[in-house]
Amino acid sequence: MKKISLIAAVGSNGELGYNNDLIWHLKEDMKFFRQTTINHPIVMGRKTFESLPHLLPNRKHLVISHQDILNPEVKTFHSKEEIDAYLDKLNEEVFVIGGSSIYKMFILEALKIYLTEIKDQREADVYFPDFNKEEYIKKTLLEVQEKNIYYTINQYTKRRVLCKEK
Numbered sequence: 681m682k683k684i685s686l687i688a689a690v691g692s693n694g695e696l697g698y699n700n701d702l703i704w705h706l707k708e709d710m711k712f713f714r715q716t717t718i719n720h721p722i723v724m725g726r727k728t729f730e731s732l733p734h735l736l737p738n739r740k741h742l743v744i745s746h747q748d749i750l751n752p753e754v755k756t757f758h759s760k761e762e763i764d765a766y767l768d769k770l771n772e773e774v775f776v777i778g779g780s781s782i783y784k785m786f787i788l789e790a791l792k793i794y795l796t797e798i799k800d801q802r803e804a805d806v807y808f809p810d811f812n813k814e815e816y817i818k819k820t821l822l823e824v825q826e827k828n829i830y831y832t833i834n835q836y837t838k839r840r841v842l843c844k845e846k
């Protein structure tokens with residue numbers, strides 16, 4: 681069964697990125713991202729893949745693109761159907777790490793959403809999709825004041841998953 685988690689950092693208006701780059705580079709958030717995703721497969725769109733400074737260690741990179749990514753460390757999928765067939769066979773938590781188009785693709789299936797919510801507003805050209813927060817239980821994992829930026833790292837868990845776990 682697919683176990684999809686989304687992980688993202690957003691501004692007060694859901695800002696995700698600008699000019700194919702991140703808007704904020706926050707130390708504690710980066711640390712949380714690494715700790716949470718390490719040793720899990722990560723799913724991303726081709727643009728996010730190209731925006732990474734390097735391959736992220738100890739994580740299998742699953743990239744969605746209409747093209748073939750010529751990198752032996754990366755597995756490319758050409759459609760949602762293609763990656764779904766692959767993910768259906770995995771029995772482990774998979775992290776969708778962006779960008780906007782790939783969050784939209786998976787948001788309705790997300791059992792967990794790890795959302796760093798930054799109290800700041802910036803110019804952006806991509807946004808995190810709206811989701812129904814009523815369907816999730818929110819747990820704040822971390823509150824951080826970094827330089828002049830305040831943010832919280834929140835875990836949203838789908839209510840029906842919590843019911844099944846009882």
Ligand SMILES: NC(=O)c1ccc[n+]([C@@H]2O[C@H](COP(=O)([O-])OP(=O)(O)OC[C@H]3O[C@@H](n4cnc5c(N)ncnc54)[C@H](OP(=O)(O)O)[C@@H]3O)[C@@H](O)[C@H]2O)c1
Nearest residue numbers: 688689697700701702725726727728745746778779780781
């Ligand atoms: N704040 C955060 O947490 C966070 C996290 C990740 C990314 N970001 C930001 O998000 C931005 C990138 O997001 P984005 O939405 O522009 O791009 P993206 O989702 O990273 O990648 C888009 C690409 O994915 C491929 N794709 C999408 N849907 C597909 C489908 N149905 N079938 C096959 N391929 C498909 C296409 O690649 P091809 O064109 O190759 O076909 C498309 O151009 C950047 O600014 C990045 O820094 C922010």
